[in-house]
Amino acid sequence: MIPFALLLPLLVGLPVLLSLASLAGRSPAAILRLCAVGTVAVSLLAAVPVAVVLAGGEPLVMLGDWIRLDALSALHMMVLCIVYSLGALHSPGYFADEVRKNTLDTAAARRYGGLWFGSLSAMLVVLLSNNMGVMWVGIEATTLLTAFLICVHVTPGSLEAMWKYLLMCSVGVAMAFTGTLLLSASTGPTAVHGNESLLWTSLMASAGGLNVTLVKAGFIFMVIGYGTKAGLAPMHNWLPDAHSQAPAPVSAIFSGFLLNASLYCILRTLPIVEAATGGQGWGREILIAAGLLSILTAAAFIVVQRDLKRLLAYSSLEHMGIIALGAGLGGAGAFAAMFHMLSHSLGKSTAFLSAGRIIKAYGTNDMRRLTGTLAASPLWGAGLLSGILGLVGTAPFAIFFSEFMILRAAVDSGEWVTAVLFLLGMCIVFAGALRFLLPMVWKPRDPKPVFPKATVLEHFIVILPLSALLLLGVLMPGFLTKAFASAAAVLGGAQ
Amino acid sequence: MTAYLDIILVALILSDFILLGSGRLGNCIRIAAWQGIMVGLLPIATADAGFSFRIAALGIAVVVLKGFVFPRLLNRAIRESASSREVKPFVGYTTSLLAGVLALSASFWLDGRLSFPLHLESAIVVPVSLSMMFTGLFLVVARRTAVNQVIGYLVLENGIYALSLAIVRDVPFLVELGVLMDMFVAVFVMGIAIYRINMEFDHMDSNRLAKLRG
Structure with a gap:
């Protein structure tokens, strides 16, 4: 038996070292490259204990129960690594023009790299600690470290x-x-x-x-x-x-x-x-209420939204509500909530990253002026289109299926009011988000804004998560089904 | 030692009311510093059972941080700016004092409803810490300047610290250290943030920070 648990403290330590290394970085480009390579390295290291826990089901324990990785935290750690890797791989391309124009100087890049790895380390502390106090310390640390980002x-x-x-x-x-x-x-x-x-x-x-x-x-x-x-x-x-x-x-x-x-x-x-x-079900009721309130609030703001990034932000509010609702319903709902968490993070990070490039090229956040993105840049336009389509729950994407499962869970447990309100929220979001999406993608625009040429890597990091989002809906690999189920079992207590 | 304990607790309530009724930033920072020192002395005043290294170390750390380091950071943050008073708070000082009275009575009522397991020999320790938490929250919401909002946050944290002394037998040392470190970084980061806001806006009215809506 290999002591995989020994990897866990290393996992927290490595980003701290990388954070210090970024502070000593010599040029903005070098620091951004370090962010990309370092984050992927941490993710690969994390993949080992995550795979061991999700495949074996037994939690890894270390340092007299203070560090513990079970199915729920392993699943979250997987999502963490995917999201951070996508963001870090995007950074060199996203900041390329600022590095060239020198609006992102070395001091700013050092701060960016240092805080990036620092926040990664703090998030890992949150997921790895079995002590609720240390978990709190980690969450507060992420607030402080991400503020200047x-x-x-x-x-x-x-x-x-x-x-x-x-x-x-x-x-x-x-x-x-x-x-x-x-x-x-x-x-x-x-x-x-x-x-x-x-x-x-x-x-x-x-x-x-x-x-x-x-x-x-x-x-x-x-x-x-x-x-x-x-x-x-x-x-x-x-x-x-x-x-x-x-x-x-x-x-x-x-x-x-x-x-x-x-x-x-x-x-x-x-x-x-x-x-x-x-x-x-005392605690579950609270989560159901908080979830529904979040979904409906988000829906109300999405309908009137004209700023692309704010639209995506309110969509996050909606999806957090959906995860809380699913966890509150329990059973099949908890399974769907875990499935939904992975799908949302895949779709949302791709949508934000594509939107970021488009906003840079157009110089505005206003969706009424962001038209014809698909013709101007097939890669980022398509990334935005499929990202948003996936997020509002269009059929072949994974989010449609997880939302459907949550609806089923609500109906099966006889929570009719919940089911109706949930469905209402989904419909409003769908209509509100699509209002500007179609012109944003197809309405012709002259002259076309100029995008820098996308690299092969950038094609990969847009296409890969989106195909995963598409495939997860149609055929879910067995190990993921097992992972969602065991994470849901932690949520359901000892069932 | 209960006599000392009660004196400190009453002084804590008084400091809350001074903060609620005061508009001068330098004054508020000083009162918050005194409050921090008194909160730091609480565990020492109650250490009847035995005066361990742990209690002494934590007490000293809290007194140094809350009494000396935090006020320093905040003073540095406001030194650059011209304004030294709270400008037209959202809630006036008289109303604030009334809110303080309300918070205090609500805390006594809440203490009667929830029976907390007590580890300190004082009947008023839980209501006092609850009312400090309420006062802190109130200051964060009701004050306009960024520094006063940070002071509100510090009062809230002082209340939580007092509550933890009262109801938790012993919070693990490592966790306490982590919490203190987080607080230190929080005030440090907030100080830098205020400084940056000053440079950008030339004043510290966080209400002018209201462009992002909807």
Whole structure:
């Protein structure tokens, strides 16, 4: 038996070293290349423990239970690596013109590289820690490390977005810490003491004896706190600003994983709450309500949206809502939520990255002026078209199937109101997003904006995730089915 | 030691009210620093059972950070700017004080409803920490200048720290250190952010930061 668990601390350490290396980088181009190569290297390293856990089903444990990788965190880690790799591989091309014009100088590039790897390391800490306190420390660290990534280009708009993000998420996450403390205090009546009172595994093991009032209060604080950072309505105000002001690779990691990381913390707590409250669905109801509210809020804003990046940001709000809803429904819904998480991250990061290139070439975010993108650039135009089509749930793409499964789960469990509201939200989003999409793709435009020639690698990193999104809907490989099922089993507690 | 404990707790409430009624930024920073020092002394004032290295180390770290390092960072952030007062807060000072009274009574009511397991020998420790949390949240929402919003965040964190002393038997040392480090970085990053906003806008009115809507 090879001790794969030994890889886990290395996984956190490697990005820290890369972060330091970026701070010493000599030229912006070199630092951006280091980002691309380094992120892929970390992902390849992470692939080993992820594959071991998802194939074997047994969690990897290290350092006396402080580090733990189970199916739920392994699945999230897979998504994390995919999203960060896509973003990093896009960075050299996305910033190429700024490097040439010297608007991105070496100091800014060093900061970018340092924060990029720093945030990667913090996200890995969140996923790897079995201790709810350390998990919180990781989430707060991601807030602080990603704040300055929003204002790589210092403009009044990006500073405003950064301040809003920094303050709202810090305050939100402070509430989540209160929730963590209450959860720890709820171990009063049990034999769990000291260090163990924050360990997820020991909380799970003695969930039956926890002080129910404190568990409930703690969960409410955590849903509000982590929900602020996951972008759940009504705490989502910072989200469209930050996503729309950040450079495209940063928007991609915000939408593709930062939100998921925070939602992951809520999902982690859910089985403890369910077990402590006697499996009556008290915690699940909260997630269903928060999910529906997010979906409907997003739908309302998508209909009136004219800014392309804000549209994509509200779409993230919608999808976080869908994942929360699926997890709240439990059973088949939890399976669909996991499936949905992977599909959303694939589709959303590609859409953001393509949109970023298009916005750069056209010099505007306004969808009414972004016309004829397919003719101007077949690659980025097609990336945007299929990305958005996939995200709104058009049929052959994976998201259609995961949304359908969630609808089925709602109907099967007799939640008719939920099913109807969910369907209503989907329809509004579909209509709202397609309103500008068709002219944006096909309406002819003269003169055509000039795009720099796309490299072979860039073709790959657009086509690969989109084909994955398409194929996942039609035929899902067996190991993924198993991975989704075992992650859903963690969510469902010991079923 | 309970006498000392209660004195500190009452002083904490008073500092909340001074913050709610004060508009001068330098003054607010000083009061927040004093509040940080008192919160740092809480675990030392309650260490009846034994004065361990852990308690001493944490107490010193909290006092140094909240009492000296944070005010320094904030003072540096406002030094460059011309404004030294809160300009027309969203909620006036009299109303703010009334809100403080409301928060305090709500905290006592909430403490009666939820029976917290206590590890400190004082009947008012939980309501005091809850009211500090409410006051902090209120300041973040009701104040217009960025520095006062950061002070609100610090008051919120002080409240959470006091609550953790009251209801959790012992938070693991590593976690405490992580939390303190995060707080330090948070205030540091916020300080840089305020400095940058100053350079760009020439003032610190975060309300002018309101172009992004919808």
